[in-house]
Amino acid sequence: MPPATSALPGLTADEIARARLPLEQAWTLPPSAYVSPDIYELEVERILRRAWIPLARLDQVPEPGDYLSLDLMGQPVMVVRGADGEVRVLSRICLHRAADLAPESGRRKLFTCPYHNWAYDTAGRLVRAPLMEGAAGFEAQDCALPRLRSEVWEGFVLANLDPEAAALTPQIETYARHLEPYRLGDMVVARTLEYESGWNWKVLVENFMEAYHHIGVHSQTFEPIHPAARSEIPDNDGPWSILHMPGVEGAEDGGPALIEGLTDAQKQALVAAVVFPHFMIAAFASGAAWYQVFPLGHDRVKLKIHLLVPKGALASPGAEEIVEGLAAMTALVHAEDIRANDLVWGGLTAPLTRQGRLSPLERSIWQMNQDWLNRMGG
Ligand code: FES
Numbered sequence: 001m002p003p004a005t006s007a008l009p010g011l012t013a014d015e016i017a018r019a020r021l022p023l024e025q026a027w028t029l030p031p032s033a034y035v036s037p038d039i040y041e042l043e044v045e046r047i048l049r050r051a052w053i054p055l056a057r058l059d060q061v062p063e064p065g066d067y068l069s070l071d072l073m074g075q076p077v078m079v080v081r082g083a084d085g086e087v088r089v090l091s092r093i094c095l096h097r098a099a100d101l102a103p104e105s106g107r108r109k110l111f112t113c114p115y116h117n118w119a120y121d122t123a124g125r126l127v128r129a130p131l132m133e134g135a136a137g138f139e140a141q142d143c144a145l146p147r148l149r150s151e152v153w154e155g156f157v158l159a160n161l162d163p164e165a166a167a168l169t170p171q172i173e174t175y176a177r178h179l180e181p182y183r184l185g186d187m188v189v190a191r192t193l194e195y196e197s198g199w200n201w202k203v204l205v206e207n208f209m210e211a212y213h214h215i216g217v218h219s220q221t222f223e224p225i226h227p228a229a230r231s232e233i234p235d236n237d238g239p240w241s242i243l244h245m246p247g248v249e250g251a252e253d254g255g256p257a258l259i260e261g262l263t264d265a266q267k268q269a270l271v272a273a274v275v276f277p278h279f280m281i282a283a284f285a286s287g288a289a290w291y292q293v294f295p296l297g298h299d300r301v302k303l304k305i306h307l308l309v310p311k312g313a314l315a316s317p318g319a320e321e322i323v324e325g326l327a328a329m330t331a332l333v334h335a336e337d338i339r340a341n342d343l344v345w346g347g348l349t350a351p352l353t354r355q356g357r358l359s360p361l362e363r364s365i366w367q368m369n370q371d372w373l374n375r376m377g378g
Pocket residue numbers: 094095096097098099113114115116117118
């Protein structure tokens with residue numbers, strides 16, 4: 001008898017049932033959840049274009065007219081600080097014949113379309129449309145670039161393409177309490193590392209969110225200071241996971257404690273946090289790393305790792321050296337993760353690969369899988 005099919009192409013009902021079991025009995029998602037282009041297409045529609053996606057830090061657009069251009073799952077957008085000081089997320093596509101107004105980031109008073117010179121102000125209002133006098137009923141002042149729903153949380157600007165999506169901040173109150181000691185809102189981007197890799201985006205998120213792999217992948221780097229066996233993942237009450245990685249007494253890795261008010265235990269710890277689907281932050285004594293994920297296809301993902309430090313610390317002497325050290329450590333650890341993710345991707349695409357059992361140390365993966373199945377309708 002062929003396996004019972006499910007609502008998700010390529011996933012059987014049995015596979016979904018195994019991923020749905022309680023953590024102690026649960027299995028991973030099946031390989032097709034990662035390697036199937038059809039599943040990716042559904043993810044774009046049901047998850048990635050309906051979720052809150054972090055686009056920028058407020059400190060990346062500090063002055064009126066500053067804007068950051070990026071792609072939000074096929075929608076070219078810009079995060080703009082208006083002349084009025086307000087930060088908006090606007091479509092970058094001209095209302096005339098759909099030219100991209102501002103593919104590069106920068107600072108402007110007006111967004112003048114390079115095609116026929118229609119011009120928009122920093123709030124997205126059309127303020128000039130030359131030679132349109134004979135166009136019956138056309139009123140430039142009635143036109144404005146579409147504005148996306150956005151929210152600011154701890155200095156992060158998040159946007160959502162879905163006008164019906166539930167507001168984010170109320171869903172992450174408990175999550176926010178875990179990160180409160182780190183004062184993310186006071187931080188600024190000090191350095192950005194960029195990568196592009198040939199894996200499904202979930203491979204990256206899963207790797208970020210468990211410390212079980214410290215015993216293998218990071219045996220020389222993280223395991224001695226944040227041992228896998230001591231990692232903890234609390235129950236969640238919303239679309240998020242938190243991974244606490246306590247530090248070993250006397251071992252230092254988070255660099256000098258730049259964040260004020262941390263306890264000794266917090267100074268030694270590393271915390272990884274994700275709001276589903278892929279808003280990822282690591283927090284530690286000297287700052288934080290924001291892993292900004294850009295899924296490019298079922299088998300391709302772009303990543304920007306933004307290193308954040310407290311704004312006050314950036315001006316202090318020695319700051320450059322600290323940021324340098326952070327960047328070097330982050331690049332070293334990420335190189336180890338890249339090797340691991342390459343091995344996983346090679347395995348997931350192999351014909352004999354099936355679901356595997358989860359370790360209780362991988363509660364975050366189980367939490368993400370439940371959320372993924374809920375959103376995908378599995
Ligand atoms: S497409 Fe922008 S002015 Fe024509």
